[in-house]
Amino acid sequence: MSKKFLNPADATAIVKKSIKKRRAKDSRLKLYGRFAVGLASCFLIFLFYTIFEKGTPGFFQYYVTLDVNFDKERIDPKGDLSDNSLFSGDASKIVNEALFILIEPKGRKEKKEAKKIISSGKDVRIAKMVKQNPNLFGTVTKVKFALDDDIDSFLRGYIKRETPENERRVNDNVIKFIDKLNAEGRISYNFSDYILSGSASGNPEMAGIKGAFVGSILTLFVCLLIAFPLGVATAIYLEEIAKKNKITEFIEVNINNLAAVPSVVFGIMGLAIFIGIFGMPRSIPLVGGMVLALMTLPTIIISSRAAIRAVPPSVRDAALGIGASKLQTIFHHVIPLAMPGMLTGTIIGMAQALGETAPLLMIGMVAFIVDVPNSVVDPGTVLPVQIFMWADFAERMFVQKTSAAIIVLLTFLISMNAFAIYLRKKLERRW
Amino acid sequence: MNLKNDELTKSINTVGDVFVKDARIKARNVNVFYAEKKAIDEVTIDIGNKEVISFIGPSGCGKSTFLRCFNRMNDTIDICRVEGSITLDEENIYDKNVDVVPLRARIGMVFQKPNPFPKSIFDNVAYGPRIHGLADNKSHLENIVEMSLKRAGLWNEVNDRLISPGTGLSGGQQQRLCIARAIAVSPEVILMDEPCSALDPIATAKIEELIHELGNDYSIVIVTHSMQQAARVSKRTAYFHLGKLIEVGKTKDIFTRPQHNQTEAYISGKIG
Structure with missing residues (x-):
């Protein structure tokens, strides 16, 4: 079986015929590649978008501004600014009083509910403030307090007014109080000072990383x-x-x-x-x-x-x-x-x-x-x-x-x- | 053939004078194996003092392998085994007590591909003196670097940019830098493994001229593919074929009156 060499003209014709197929293969591969990269970028953009969209609000939270009366006798009974003395002081009560002036709760039940509006870390905050600046004693100063996580979720719209009261984590009384605070411009939405400087906590509003x-x-x-x-x-x-x-x-x-x-x-x-x-x-x-x-x-x-x-x-x-x-x-x-x-x-x-x-x-x-x-x-x-x-x-x-x-x-x-x-x-x- | 001055030698199949009077290196019945394969077969040869000798032969004849025996670079290959004896000034370099570090300081090497370190020109030349502690102080080191670069004929081209990288030089300059690096540690013998095979004719001419000059001070063994190069730079030539040393003699004689028919075939271009 002796096959002769093709003559150059035939060879050129064969090569030309196959060229179209090869080009198509090339461009198909390019297309697949672009599609894959495009798909991957879409997923990446979607991922980052959802993370940032959901996560950015996590850096902020709602605060209420109260006029706190820094009574030295009550906050620091021993007068030495020690942890012990500040702990046995009445800081929480002072904060609650400042709150009650604004929203005027009536009766024991309403007062009890009103107390829950502010996060439980309020006394710690007061203690920290006076430790940093003892000159605050004897003054009445505006202080921002984090709101409780349920109130926060309510303000963000996750807890809705339309929901029947018994299925809602925030009852009608509390909503009334919040409306009152809102009307007086006491509630603000600020960068959270717990998320970056706080540690693990059972209270979501105080939890940080x-x-x-x-x-x-x-x-x-x-x-x-x-x-x-x-x-x-x-x-x-x-x-x-x-x-x-x-x-x-x-x-x-x-x-x-x-x-x-x-x-x-x-x-x-x-x-x-x-x-x-x-x-x-x-x-x-x-x-x-x-x-x-x-x-x-x-x-x-x-x-x-x-x-x-x-x-x-x-x-x-x-x-x-x-x-x-x-x-x-x-x-x-x-x-x-x-x-x-x-x-x-x-x-x-x-x-x-x-x-x-x-x-x-x-x-x-x-x-x-x-x-x-x-x-x-x-x-x-x-x-x-x-x-x-x-x-x-x-x-x-x-x-x-x-x-x-x-x-x-x-x-x-x-x-x-x-x-x-x-x-x-x-x-x-x-x- | 004056066999009597060496008892180690069993038999010599080599044509020509393998021995010289003032030998620095004496290789006796050297065999090199790569695993089971014999790459060098019973080679016996002397390298004289301040002599330029070239090893020629077809590809794969073992000339580079044999060259690398002289400074024990074959040690770096796990499967490589060397038998026989090689002495440098009567000291067996394959003795157990011999440390390769001072040996390689005495026997420098220049490789086929220019391989400057990715460092400055100065550091390239200064590296050897630094690791061996040859310089007493900074000015002494600078002096050594300058002398070496001058010997290698590179000083005039690089003296204004000693801190620029050695890898930025042209191929021929890089190879001369490698030669400067080798002579910076004041070796006694310089081994060159096809030093010009990656260079253009002009760079090659410069290197050849340099080898010629260096031959006045050092013993130089050069492996080359180019017979013209062997003819130009060396006084003696050794022809290798399939791991055997076929013929040794004065370069002039090898190229004009080869005695062995294989040598003749190679010289005249029939094999290789």
Whole structure:
């Protein structure tokens, strides 16, 4: 069977015929790509829109302005401004009196209802104010107080007047009072001073994310401190120093597998080892950070190894050829060149750790903790766990707070990534 | 052939004079294996003091592998194994007690592709003296860098931009920078692995001229694909074929009166 070569004219004709088909294939592929990117952007825009639309109101809340009579005798009976003295004082009563002047409740029942309009943190607020500025004593000063979460939801329109009174969380009397306050221009909608500076609280109007935010920072700090040096060292050892044999191959395969292990498994391991065997306390950022470090290690190792492998061998040859020892070659040349890649991997790992909830639930970081942690051994929680907890609460106001917390988490994440990109651009060198 | 001055040598299949009087490096019955594959087969040769010798041969004949034995760069390849003995001034460089770091300071190397560090021109040349602690102070270091760049014929081109990156130079300049880097640590022998194969003819001419000059002070072993280059720069030439050293002799003789028929075939372009 002897096939002759086509003559050039025939070949050209065949090529021409197929060209149309090939072009169509090209443009179809382009179209699919554009469609996919478009769809993804739509989802992203929708996601951000809903989060910001729902979350922005979470940063604001309703306040009522009252004329408070700062009576020293009653607020600070011992006169030494100590917590004890202020606590035994009558601040709440003074605030209630200021409120009663405005809305004039009649009888015990109405007074009891009127008291509930203002958030229960009112005495704490008065105590804080006089501590900061003792000159307030003896004056009558306008002070803003957060409204109770039910009143807040009513003002936002989530609780409607049309609903029959017995199905409503705000009764007719209270609505009457609010209308009165509104008519006098006493109610205002302001940026919340609880959301960013407050901690976990059972009262939604006083709940804030400061505790969780600080907990997240502490946890990530521990995680970075453990995972980065350990991960980079492992990568360097496996890539540059270890002999390629069955054992290193086995280790490699297992590290790659670890990257795919569900994070909750690391939580169970942390619970068993750190808390069970070593007897560390629950709910502390130190244990949380260690668990997350275990989880991010494979990510850091894998990306660091890729970065090391991308360093051209000619650089290694050059250093070795001039008489640099292995260690000098690694530290003077390989690591500086691989650093941008290593940092990228680390930041990806950290971002993963920042958003992780499941393993932290396992080690008890889901506990209700009011105090902001001061160190890595103080009990605390983290942002995603706080979001998880708030999303579970019944009060309407927590819906906005949850979205607000998500916005804070996203901002944290985006700024971390931005920092990573900046760092990489700065360290990147061409060769 | 004067076999008597060396007991190690079992037999030599090489044509020509493998031994020289004032040898710095003596390779005796060197075998190199990549895993099970034999890449170098019983090679015996001397490298004389202040001598420029070129290794020629077709691709894959093992000339680069053999070159990398002299400064133990083959150590970096896990599966590579070297047998036989190579001595530098009568000291076996494959002895267990020999540290490769000072060895590589004594035997410098220039690679096929110019490979300056992604650092400044100054730091490129200063790196060797710095890690070996050759300079007493900053001005001494600057002096070494200047001398090295001058020896490499690069000083006039770069003296006003020593802080700019070495990777920003042209290919030929980069290669001369690599030569400056190698001579900055005052080596005794310089190994060159096809130093001009990535360069244009003008840059090549400059490097060849430089090799010629450096030959007055250093022993230079150069691996090359270009027979003209071997003829231009070296006094002695060794022809390798399939891991065997076929013929060694004065460059003039190898190119005009090759004794082995394989050498002749290669010289005349029949193999390679």
